[in-house]
Amino acid sequence: MGPYVIETDRLTKLYDGNKGCRDITLKVPKGVVYGFLGPNGAGKSTFVRSLLGLIQPTGGTATILGQPISSLASRKQVGYLPELFRYPDWMTGRKLLEFHANLCKVDPKQQRRLIDELLDRVGLHNRGDEKISGYSKGMQQRIGLACALISDPEVIFLDEPTSALDPIGRKEVRELICELRDKGKTVFLNSHLLSEVETICNHVAIINKGRLIVQGDWRELTSIETQVEVTLSSVPNQVFASLSDLVLNSEKIRDENGKSCWLLTLKEEESIPSLISAITSQQGKVYQVTPKKQNLEDIFMYWVNRKESTEHVDHC
Numbered sequence: 001m002g003p004y005v006i007e008t009d010r011l012t013k014l015y016d017g018n019k020g021c022r023d024i025t026l027k028v029p030k031g032v033v034y035g036f037l038g039p040n041g042a043g044k045s046t047f048v049r050s051l052l053g054l055i056q057p058t059g060g061t062a063t064i065l066g067q068p069i070s071s072l073a074s075r076k077q078v079g080y081l082p083e084l085f086r087y088p089d090w091m092t093g094r095k096l097l098e099f100h101a102n103l104c105k106v107d108p109k110q111q112r113r114l115i116d117e118l119l120d121r122v123g124l125h126n127r128g129d130e131k132i133s134g135y136s137k138g139m140q141q142r143i144g145l146a147c148a149l150i151s152d153p154e155v156i157f158l159d160e161p162t163s164a165l166d167p168i169g170r171k172e173v174r175e176l177i178c179e180l181r182d183k184g185k186t187v188f189l190n191s192h193l194l195s196e197v198e199t200i201c202n203h204v205a206i207i208n209k210g211r212l213i214v215q216g217d218w219r220e221l222t223s224i225e226t227q228v229e230v231t232l233s234s235v236p237n238q239v240f241a242s243l244s245d246l247v248l249n250s251e252k253i254r255d256e257n258g259k260s261c262w263l264l265t266l267k268e269e270e271s272i273p274s275l276i277s278a279i280t281s282q283q284g285k286v287y288q289v290t291p292k293k294q295n296l297e298d299i300f301m302y303w304v305n306r307k308e309s310t311e312h313v314d315h316c
């Protein structure tokens, strides 16, 4: 087995010849939480369902832990929480877990203890013997998470695992995901909650319109442009228009005490000294220059909104 838990080579699943996901090549290292991001309809679920053997790819190849996808050997190592889950609501949470444990051939002697532990871990300790029909949406998501973990899988696919949870539940699930990672498990996480993804993931892939746009450590994708907040006075409003070789974009954020504060997008960090001298040479006074840290949402917006002609760059 190589160092990668999931490896895909131009994995493709097209519906009606165009929709779906196309030529996705990525590598997911062991023991990480891997954020799989993209706008609605980008092809994330299609890709995950292809990897899990739930739908048949129309092209490309992929392995999980070195085994071809859709083989029993690869499926045995995988846990999955789908986004749109619906469990038989006449079952109790405990019965549902027993059912999944039997499907996964978990040793019957271990089941009781395992299920108690899992109910505890997902925050349903006293509720396991209640029927799912009486569960709230958040409780249903928690029992779904327990189902995904019942076979102690090496790779766990979580599709929007916190969408139905309150802030406390979200924090608990984040902690659980980090705990899994710290035990060496690999978590493949689909989520639109970028503030959440950024706290638990280093590695991300962004897809759009069915194609992979970029993958890698998201903090290393921040060097694409530099943004600074500049506080200054005594400059005309159009000062930055004359500095278009340094400043890609300028937006006034506020005026205060005779000074104005601007958010500037620069071509590169090296432009900062030249920018200050250019403003000073036009009799402007610079009071403060603060580089703005980009968060995952900034990175996401940048890559998703890039022009079609420059898409499909793979920054491994």
Ligand SMILES: Nc1ncnc2c1ncn2[C@@H]1O[C@H](COP(=O)(O)OP(=O)(O)OP(=O)(O)O)[C@@H](O)[C@H]1O
Binding pocket: 015, 016, 019, 020, 021, 038, 039, 040, 041, 042, 043, 044, 045, 046, 047
């Ligand atoms: N069974 C299907 N038959 C035909 N087209 C489909 C099918 N499933 C998905 N698609 C299309 O494939 C594209 C990708 O859909 P997919 O559900 O994979 O996106 P997604 O990134 O998971 O979106 P979301 O974030 O909204 O869940 C969409 O254009 C969708 O309409």
